[in-house]
Amino acid sequence: MFPYRKILELHGDDVSLRGIAMMTRHSRQKVTEVIQLAERKGVKLPLDDDITDPWLEDFLYPEKKQEVNGRHSMDFERIHKELSKPNVTLTLLHDEYVREAHSAKKIPYAYRTFAEHYHNYAMKHKATMRIWRKPGEVLEVDWAGTTLSVVDPDTGEKRKVYVFIATLPCSQLFYVEGAYNMDLFSWVRLHQHTFEYIGGTPQIIVPDNLKTGVTKHTSKELILNKTYAEMAAHYETVIMPARVRSPKDKASVEGSVNIVTTWIIQALRNVTCFSLEELNQEIWGKLETLNNRPFQNRPGSRWSAFLEEEKFALSPLPDTPYKLSTWRKAKVRPDYHITVNSMFYSVPHELIGKEVEIKVSSHVIEVYFNHMRVASHQILYGKFGQFSTLKEHMPDNHRLYVEQTPEEAMKWAAEVGPFASQIVTFILNQYNVEKQALNAVFTLKKLERTYSSYEIEHACKLVLEATNRPTVKSVQTMIKTVHKEDERKASEINSETTDEKYGFTRGASYFGGKKNESTKL
Structure with a gap:
């Protein structure tokens, strides 16, 4: 049997390629090929006891076993990556494989054998296959039930910190961050931080039915919070909340909550922090350790599985991040202004008495009527009661005065x-x-x-x-x-x-006026 394990262990001990070739009695070219292939496929030292030479040969050269019976070989890596694409199935890939075999004038495997070979390969060499999720398809998000706390340095009082958890079911990669509130602003901001951490966006986000994100969810109707839906549209992803009282719809994050509670929240139970930033630094340190911890029964870690098997399937981030905005409703006042945070903004005077929708972001407010934007203003800051009035919104008599x-x-x-x-x-x-x-x-x-x-x-x-x-x-x-x-x-x-013109009309001549006298003369 070829000494794959010995070559890798000697390389790990910093033995030169020439020395390894002499000790194993194989060419330097072959030794280099094995080392490079093992590094590319993520084989890490030290090797577990169950990683034998036959296991390594099957892992590094899976096509050798296929070539023995003369069948057309299967490219397992390509099949695994193609399956991550939307609407690509194993049946479609088998059909393409059969056409390749006929072109090469070789005998293809039947679909059942094709699927069995791929399944065995994936279960043995891919850490994510036991999840049965497409790479980059789903991101599950939730709040942990257990909280942390921050100590106020001035008063010594403890302030509660809620823990946000996001999980990619395919690679089981985590993202964890603390926040003072479970409001809409924190919810959207933590999603953005998750996208930045994984360097892309998934096809689907699966949250729980929290009021911050989901307004109404029944078997017949789904109404999302308008800001949350806008955020998803900006990142070109879709929000599909878990069904009410159906934790299996987001089983990965439910299981992740237990892991994060043990290895991050409870691990920090005796750590005292005096600010949210300091606490999050501690959380991210534990998170890095957890994501890089080796799997028990297979090579690699959550982070390496994510880089190798899932990151490529994520959609790229947009050029600019989403700017958080909130929506509210208001009735236009008789002076054709609306009130936002004790400041006054004008709208067309024709809308006096009508109800309008207001989109409020960090720098701009936009006013909509019947889903059409009718006004836009820069946010006013400072003393309450200031006015932002546009001339085109005024009646003509008001505009004349202004x-x-x-x-x-x-x-x-x-x-x-x-x-x-x-x-x-x-x-x-x-x-x-x-x-x-x-x-x-x-x-x-x-x-x-x-x-x-x-x-x-x-x-x-x-x-x-x-x-x-x-x-x-x-x-x-x-x-x-x-x-x-x-x-x-x-x-x-x-x-x-x-x-x-009219003779029948009694004019001045009828009453003896001057015109009559002059006429007589």
């Missing part, structure tokens, strides 16, 4: 005409206090509610012809006078036109 700046005043006057611009310029220069000047201009602008721009410009022209010191009052008086005069002339013209 847009009171010298620049806006001159812009409006320019749109009316050159004579209006002269009067506005004179008003702005006349007052020492800018606010007084703007109030005067605002009063002038309100004429637009009753009169046209042409009438305002004409009144300004007449005022400037009459005085070098125009006032708003003079413009108001002039435009009213001109308007009344225009109405009187229009009335007279209408009366004369009517008298001439």
